[in-house]
Amino acid sequence: MMWSLIRIVMIVLAVASVRAADMDVTAESRFAAFGFDDGRESDFTWVAPLFTKYGAHATFNVVNTPHKTKPEYVAKVNELIAQGHEIGDHTIFHVSYMYAHPFFNGQPEANFIGGKGFPSNDDMRGDHGDGRNVFNTPLDQKLKDSKVYGMEKMGLSAPETLTWRTLSDEDCQKIRNYYSVWNGMPWNSNLLDYLDKLSAMYCGTHGSSKDADAWNGTAFTKGIFTGCKTTANHEIWDRLVEIQRQWYTRHFNLKEPPTNWSLPGGPQCDNLLFWKDGRRHFDRECAILANHYGKCVSTRTRQARSWADLLRGNGIKTVSDSIHEGRIDGAPQRSILVEMPFNANLSKDDNVCRLEFSDALRFGVGKEYDPAREPLANSQDWLKAIYENDSTFKLSINRMVRNCASGRIAFAIDDSEDTFTWRMIYDLVLQFCQKAGIKAVSMREAYEIAYHRPLTQGNLFRNPHMRRTVFEVIGAKNAPEPPDGWTAGKVEEPAPPREGIKKMLVLDTTAKTEYFLFGVPPGTLDFAVMAIKGTDSSKLTIKKVRNCDPYLNASACPTLAAINIDNDSAWKEYRATLFLEDAPRLVAPSAASPGCDGLDNKICGLVFVFEGRKTKVALPSLTIAAP
Numbered sequence: 001m002m003w004s005l006i007r008i009v010m011i012v013l014a015v016a017s018v019r020a021a022d023m024d025v026t027a028e029s030r031f032a033a034f035g036f037d038d039g040r041e042s043d044f045t046w047v048a049p050l051f052t053k054y055g056a057h058a059t060f061n062v063v064n065t066p067h068k069t070k071p072e073y074v075a076k077v078n079e080l081i082a083q084g085h086e087i088g089d090h091t092i093f094h095v096s097y098m099y100a101h102p103f104f105n106g107q108p109e110a111n112f113i114g115g116k117g118f119p120s121n122d123d124m125r126g127d128h129g130d131g132r133n134v135f136n137t138p139l140d141q142k143l144k145d146s147k148v149y150g151m152e153k154m155g156l157s158a159p160e161t162l163t164w165r166t167l168s169d170e171d172c173q174k175i176r177n178y179y180s181v182w183n184g185m186p187w188n189s190n191l192l193d194y195l196d197k198l199s200a201m202y203c204g205t206h207g208s209s210k211d212a213d214a215w216n217g218t219a220f221t222k223g224i225f226t227g228c229k230t231t232a233n234h235e236i237w238d239r240l241v242e243i244q245r246q247w248y249t250r251h252f253n254l255k256e257p258p259t260n261w262s263l264p265g266g267p268q269c270d271n272l273l274f275w276k277d278g279r280r281h282f283d284r285e286c287a288i289l290a291n292h293y294g295k296c297v298s299t300r301t302r303q304a305r306s307w308a309d310l311l312r313g314n315g316i317k318t319v320s321d322s323i324h325e326g327r328i329d330g331a332p333q334r335s336i337l338v339e340m341p342f343n344a345n346l347s348k349d350d351n352v353c354r355l356e357f358s359d360a361l362r363f364g365v366g367k368e369y370d371p372a373r374e375p376l377a378n379s380q381d382w383l384k385a386i387y388e389n390d391s392t393f394k395l396s397i398n399r400m401v402r403n404c405a406s407g408r409i410a411f412a413i414d415d416s417e418d419t420f421t422w423r424m425i426y427d428l429v430l431q432f433c434q435k436a437g438i439k440a441v442s443m444r445e446a447y448e449i450a451y452h453r454p455l456t457q458g459n460l461f462r463n464p465h466m467r468r469t470v471f472e473v474i475g476a477k478n479a480p481e482p483p484d485g486w487t488a489g490k491v492e493e494p495a496p497p498r499e500g501i502k503k504m505l506v507l508d509t510t511a512k513t514e515y516f517l518f519g520v521p522p523g524t525l526d527f528a529v530m531a532i533k534g535t536d537s538s539k540l541t542i543k544k545v546r547n548c549d550p551y552l553n554a555s556a557c558p559t560l561a562a563i564n565i566d567n568d569s570a571w572k573e574y575r576a577t578l579f580l581e582d583a584p585r586l587v588a589p590s591a592a593s594p595g596c597d598g599l600d601n602k603i604c605g606l607v608f609v610f611e612g613r614k615t616k617v618a619l620p621s622l623t624i625a626a627p
Contacts, residue, residue, distance in 0.1 A: 023439075025342070025449055027458035030438045032400060032410035033446045035059040035320045037090055037262050039068065042418040044076045047426070052083060054430040056440035061090035061262035061320055061413075062252075064244065066194065069251050078253045086442035087252060088260035088320060089244050092198070093191050097179040099307050099323075100268035102234035102282055102296050106180030108173055113215050115230040119272065121172040123284065125164055134284070136275030139165035146271045154178050179267055182209075182231040192224075195236070195243075199224035202246045203239045219299070229299035237307060238298065241314040260443040261311055262320035262413065270328050279330040289331055292323035293594035308595070318351045318443045320413045324595045334593050335604055336547035340409040340450040341519035347547070347604040351447055363396045363412050363429055369421045383428045387476045393425065397432060398480055401470055404438060405463045405485030407519040407605070409446050435473045450519075460520060460622040466491045466503040488513040489610075494618070498571055504618040507534060511613045514554050516545065517622070518605035522582035524625035527561075528575045530618040531610075533568035538612030540565060544580060545607055548593050548600035554607045565615060577625065578606075 023029075034051070036043050039062035051058050060080055062068060068077075081087060097104065107117040123134045131139050143151050143162050154174045156162055162171065177183035184191040192209055199205045207214060209223030209231075219229045228235040245257040276286035281294075288294040295304040308323060318340075326333035340351055367390070387394050400410045412429075416422065433440055441449065463484045468491055471479035481490040483503075488510040494501050507513060527542065543557035550556045561576045583601035590600050610617055 023445075023449065023453075025453045025455070027342075027455055027460050027462065029342075029449075030404040030436070031441055031446060031449060032404065032412070032433060032438050033057075033059065033441050033443055035061060035088070035260075035262065035411065035413040035443060036416050037061045037264075037320070037413060038063055038094065038415055039073075039077065039090070040416055042416040042422075044080070046418060046423055047416045048080055048083065048085065050423070050426055050430065051085075051440070054434060054440065056430060056433075057084050057086070057442040057445060058440075059086040059088050059260055059320065059443040061088035061260065062248070063090045063094045063264070064092040064198075064247050065094075074251055081253050084442075086260060086444045087248065087254060087258055088262055088443065089248065089258040089316070090262045091264045092195065092240065092243070094264040095191070095266050096264045097267045098181060098233045098237075098240070099263070099292065100290075101179045101272060102237075102294070102307075103232045104176060104180040105231040105233070106177050106182030106184075107231060108176075109169070113231065114220070114228070115232065117173070117176050118232065119176070119284070121167070121169060123274075124172050124175065124272075125167040127165075133164055134274055135271050137164055137271045139163065146269075148175075148269050148271065149267045150178055175272070179233075179269070179272065180231070181233050181236065195240075196223040198243045198247065199226075199236075199239055202243045205239075227300035232296075234296040235298060235300065237296075237305070237310055238301065241310045245314055257315055259315055259317045259447070260320060261316045261318075263323055273328070280328055289325060289594075290329040291325040291327065291331065291595070293325055306594075312350065317447050320411070320443065325593065332593070333551045334547060334596060335545050335549045335551050336593075336596050336599065336602075337551060338408060338518055338604070339403055339411060340446055341604065342407050342409070342450060342453075343455050343519035343521055344450045344604075346454060346521045347519070347599075347602050351450070363393070363414070363425060368419070369424060371420055382424065383431055384474050384476055386425075386428060387470075387474050388478055393428075394476075394478070397429075397470060397474075400438070401436070401484050405467075405469075405483075406516045407460070407462050409441075409450055410438075411443070411446065432473060436469050454521065455519070456521075456624060458623070460525075460624075461517065461620045463515075464620050466505050466618070482513065485517075486513050486515050489617075494571075494616075498618075501530065501571070501618045504616050505610075506617075507610065507613055507615045511536060512609065512611045514610075515608045515620075516552060516554075516605055517608070518545070520580065520603065520606055520622070521624065522580045522603065525578045525580065526575070526623050526625050527578055527621065528573055529620040530571050530573055531565045531567075532571055532616040533565045534612040534614030534616070536612045536614070538565035538610075538615040539563060540574065541609045541611070542576065542578065543607045543609065544603045545605035546583075546600065547596045547602050547604050548590070554609055557607055560606070565612065571616075571618070580606075 043060055103118050105115055105118045109117045128134045133139055137146055140163050156171050196208050205226040207222030209225045211222050214220050214222035220226050224236050224239055248254055248258050273280035273290045274284055274286050280290040282288045282290050292307045295306045297304045324337045325331040403410050466483035469484050482488055483491050489505045489507050491503050492506050494504055540563040542561040544560045545557050560578055563574050580603045586598035589598045593600055
């Protein structure tokens with residue numbers, strides 16, 4: 001992983017002895033899942049014991065390296081499996097450029113094998129208009145200011161002052177090498193040798209890709225590139241997924257290959273992607289958007305396939321990081337890319353395309369804490385003290401609650417560290433989940449809950465009683481004023497009291513609030529709400545959120561129903577019958593949103609927009625209509 005802070009992609013903790021299939025999943029259930037990348041020693045020494053303490057499961061994404069096959073390490077992983085945790089795939093050698101730069105080939109511009117060096121020297125240092133290279137980067141910008149990952153390890157000339165314009169032929173080759181499987185990074189020069197060995201073991205190839213007779217003038221006859229006509233990174237994608245399917249089950253006590261894949265951090269560079277019309281692309285022709293749905297044609301199989309295609313085709317159901325369009329390519333971010341919603345099986349097929357990255361939780365803290373000198377160490381309530389004094393921790397807790405309230409499963413992913421701060425933060429997070437009624441599960445369990453446990457009864461509106469979970473659990477003075485899931489307003493008790501209404505939402509200092517609800521089933525639904533008109537004209541607009549709609553953007557969603565709130569003197573019930581069509585799959589995935597897989601028009605949620613200052617709202621209800 002690239003980031004040291006915890007990334008939460010949302011899911012929850014589960015009792016170790018209870019599998020997802022046995023869980024009682026209702027409209028009131030709240031879930032979140034935690035994952036840990038790399039298979040670090042701290043995962044075994046304190047993370048797993050802490051989760052056991054709280055009766056929780058997690059997903060541990062292990063990297064495929066020779067070290068991970070040693071008996072002592074295998075025993076530790078098998079103990080995690082025995083405790084009910086999930087083991088996920090965190091790639092071979094933890095390198096991301098295989099997927100982020102599929103056409104890099106590590107070849108020179110002359111005397112090359114199976115294709116001229118990509119990208120070319122001119123791509124990197126040539127003026128392609130306005131003093132910029134083909135990647136739209138200013139030629140006079142220093143490489144160190146262009147976020148070129150690993151440049152300090154490449155051995156470039158004058159790394160402190162080097163600009164794109166002043167790159168030498170040798171510098172260009174070092175960049176090509178660094179992001180390619182063929183030549184590998186200086187600190188990982190044995191990557192191709194290891195891949196050749198794995199390919200011989202699991203894919204039936206033989207020999208080394210760099211044997212003198214491996215290239216026959218047309219294609220490779222040895223190593224992992226056997227049958228390929230170029231050394232582009234994507235050429236070996238098919239074999240990489242097959243290797244990973246077999247490697248984990250061979251070395252660990254797994255009944256089946258991993259179903260979770262976690263994108264590694266490491267070498268990749270947005271400023272080495274081709275730029276056209278505000279979008280980044282993998283290829284020089286700018287025909288393939290730079291995302292994991294970009295289809296590259298294999299010279300061995302002649303098939304056009306994306307990395308997401310291959311993950312799906314090899315049993316991967318969930319991913320522990322965002323691999324969707326919109327992250328780096330500049331394409332719109334779609335509503336389908338929310339964290340796993342309940343009832344997702346009614347909206348889409350799987351969870352390979354899930355996370356809207358900017359909404360990920362980061363359960364880190366803004367500083368390191370020392371129990372010996374930290375003033376907060378004298379606090380009787382660390383959970384409250386850290387929440388009130390650390391904005392990073394506060395933001396993550398708030399986001400987790402908001403997502404749970406909107407029918408989503410929260411998920412946190414991190415690289416664990418054995419420090420007092422990280423031990424404390426995770427303990428506090430699990431304390432909060434336990435007190436808030438948020439169950440913790442692995443990714444596999446979360447997938448089962450989201451895709452195979454359809455909700456057929458109860459109030460699908462997740463916060464009808466206007467709960468403020470953070471305030472109720474922590475009692476923090478800076479807890480969010482709006483009830484869980486709502487974007488604005490504050491919670492009050494009705495005055496005078498009204499039977500059946502204990503709490504209400506009041507649009508006090510704002511004239512509008514929104515509530516997104518995901519995982520709603522198709523068909524006919526009955527909606528009802530109690531409301532009192534405010535000082536302005538008051539209304540409720542209900543909109544459907546389709547997979548193709550921009551993420552959390554109510555203004556872009558089509559209107560399903562509109563209700564005028566007209567009674568300003570007493571509570572009145574307002575009702576609407578909603579019909580959510582089960583839109584058919586498109587014949588072919590749309591070019592605008594390949595991640596939707598043809599499910600562009602499927603409804604994945606609703607958004608309720610209340611408007612009017614001083615409007616009062618209580619007891620919203622959404623139920624499946626009786627047949």
